[in-house]
Amino acid sequence: xxxxxxxxxxxxxxxxxxxxxxxxxxxxxxxxxxxxxxxxxxxxxxxxxxxxxxxxxxxxxxxxxxxxxxxxxxxxxxxxxxxxxxxxxxxxxxxxxxxxx
Amino acid sequence: xxxxxxxxxxxxxxxxxxxxxxxxxxxxxxxxxxxxxxxxxxxxxxxxxxxxxxxxxxxxxxxxxxxxxxxxxxxxxxxxxxxxxxxxxxxxxxxxxxxxxxxxxxxxxxxxxxxxxxxxxxxxxxxxxxxxxxxxxxxxxxxxxxxxxxxxxxxxxxxxxxxxxxxxxxxxxxxxxxxxxxxxxxxxxxxxxxxxxxxxxxxxxxxxxxxxxxxxxxxxxxxxxxxxxxxxxxxxxxxxxxxxxxxxxxxxxxxxxxxxxxxxxxxxxxxxxxxxxxxxxxxxxxxxxxxxxxxxxxxxxxxxxxxxxxxxxxxxxxxxxxxxxxxxxxxxxxxxxxxxxxxxxxxxxxxxxxxxxxxxxxxxxxxxxxxxxxxxxxxxxxxxxxxxxxxxxxxxxxxxxxxxxxxxxxxxxxxxxxxxxxxxxxxxxxxxxxxxxxxxxxxxxxxxxxxxxxxxxxxxxxxxxxxxxxxxxxxxxxxxxxxxxxxxxxxxx
Numbered sequence: 001x002x003x004x005x006x007x008x009x010x011x012x013x014x015x016x017x018x019x020x021x022x023x024x025x026x027x028x029x030x031x032x033x034x035x036x037x038x039x040x041x042x043x044x045x046x047x048x049x050x051x052x053x054x055x056x057x058x059x060x061x062x063x064x065x066x067x068x069x070x071x072x073x074x075x076x077x078x079x080x081x082x083x084x085x086x087x088x089x090x091x092x093x094x095x096x097x098x099x100x101x
Numbered sequence: 102x103x104x105x106x107x108x109x110x111x112x113x114x115x116x117x118x119x120x121x122x123x124x125x126x127x128x129x130x131x132x133x134x135x136x137x138x139x140x141x142x143x144x145x146x147x148x149x150x151x152x153x154x155x156x157x158x159x160x161x162x163x164x165x166x167x168x169x170x171x172x173x174x175x176x177x178x179x180x181x182x183x184x185x186x187x188x189x190x191x192x193x194x195x196x197x198x199x200x201x202x203x204x205x206x207x208x209x210x211x212x213x214x215x216x217x218x219x220x221x222x223x224x225x226x227x228x229x230x231x232x233x234x235x236x237x238x239x240x241x242x243x244x245x246x247x248x249x250x251x252x253x254x255x256x257x258x259x260x261x262x263x264x265x266x267x268x269x270x271x272x273x274x275x276x277x278x279x280x281x282x283x284x285x286x287x288x289x290x291x292x293x294x295x296x297x298x299x300x301x302x303x304x305x306x307x308x309x310x311x312x313x314x315x316x317x318x319x320x321x322x323x324x325x326x327x328x329x330x331x332x333x334x335x336x337x338x339x340x341x342x343x344x345x346x347x348x349x350x351x352x353x354x355x356x357x358x359x360x361x362x363x364x365x366x367x368x369x370x371x372x373x374x375x376x377x378x379x380x381x382x383x384x385x386x387x388x389x390x391x392x393x394x395x396x397x398x399x400x401x402x403x404x405x406x407x408x409x410x411x412x413x414x415x416x417x418x419x420x421x422x423x424x425x426x427x428x429x430x431x432x433x434x435x436x437x438x439x440x441x442x443x444x445x446x447x448x449x450x451x452x453x454x455x456x457x458x459x460x461x462x463x464x465x466x467x468x469x470x471x472x473x474x475x476x477x478x479x480x481x482x483x484x485x486x487x488x489x490x491x492x493x494x495x496x497x498x499x500x501x502x503x504x505x506x507x508x509x510x511x512x513x514x515x516x517x518x519x520x521x522x523x524x525x526x527x528x529x530x531x532x533x534x535x536x537x538x539x540x541x542x543x544x545x546x547x548x549x550x551x552x553x554x555x556x557x558x559x560x561x562x563x564x565x566x567x568x569x570x571x572x573x574x575x576x577x578x579x580x581x582x583x584x585x586x587x588x589x590x591x592x593x594x
Contacts, residue, residue: 012278016271019271020271023264029260029264039268040274043274043277049282050278050282058286059278066232076240080243080247084256087251087256
């Protein structure tokens, strides 16, 4: 039995909102980074589900690009976090007080 | 599958910029330290080549790579502007980076990569290419924001920019995925056709549109998505701040306008209201909060937020129900004109800020400008010109930019919006002219504090000359640029 499209879209919405709330309320920058990844992967669920539903391969192609970009983003993000940790010995965003947040 | 030569030729400028970036990054380790600035000149040369190529493409309309990329006068206008901005940024960086002791060649590589991302954004005809261009630009800018690795402020700016930038990309991407589900394609023309057949109050369609507004709103820094701007602009190296304030804003506006007119043009009635609220909020908040700033980079950050608000007036005009085609075009053309003018005056102002040194550090407090007219009359006068132009006082280019925007608003029947914008332009004169007042009216204090000095160099002088020439010439003789924007805007839709 095929799973209806609405199930996928609902799952994707739940994952996306989890990520969104995570970025807004968590204070550890690594957790924030992971929450952003949740948001991006929610998008991928959407793309694949729509692609399957529409019998259109463009969505799956988009997922490959999105995955690649997400990997590059993590690389840059972790590099910035490491540089920040070396200068402050902390990855808690509440302790970054030089600039008014 | 073979790649047709025509497609390759269409994106030749992008390929040259990427190749130059790779060449700079590759040559960096084998170039001895005293010759590193050759790599900067290599970047400038590649950009001049691209400038020539794009000028040749100015009258074409070519779709390439199965409609992923479009080369039309609209895209070429933004590209020419972006080349000019990048060349000036590279030139102003030469002296600044040496002064900051961070003269590393990868800086130029990242600038060129960011530029190639922006070029892809403005000539994209598909949400896939727009997303890729945006990310290429943003990822390079995150690195550039943290380029002063020894300084905590710069690293913090990079971290904040990264977190909020990645967050906004996630939101943008989710909006794109919803649009894909509704339209069955990410191509702007296909989305436009699908929107035309749908009910306009379809909640999924509205949600997708709102998510796109939020995603682009972060990139162009409008209220309420502006929180990152002051922090990132203050913490980043000044040359990078100038590049972000000018180039990334221009490219994001370019992509934003194309998506909302070509793709979501059928939803005008819906996004018009949304953008109107955002526009007024941006004008009010940007101008009012700028008044209380004591750091000049922070003040210019709020001023850049306010300027994004002015530019949005043109978008609001284009979405106004009942406005004629000519008025809509005028609105869009004045956005392009405004951002071109804004580029010159903002780059000029940031160049003066980058030159001001206090001891080994940047003099980036407004206080540091005290009595500058006595010590450095030329620099003080140039800063005066840029501040007057930012405030929109004739005969400078800032006045022309605002004049066309307000005229478009009045013609579209939005006279009240023009009045609000004019009132807040008057408010903005207060904080711009305060800098002038500090420079001209106050005596330099002979206190124990380190005396601020100017780190001038011939190359920086060239940048300042270009910026001031742009501000004055466009102010006195805007005809050619106006004609260019009018021609470019016809390519939309």
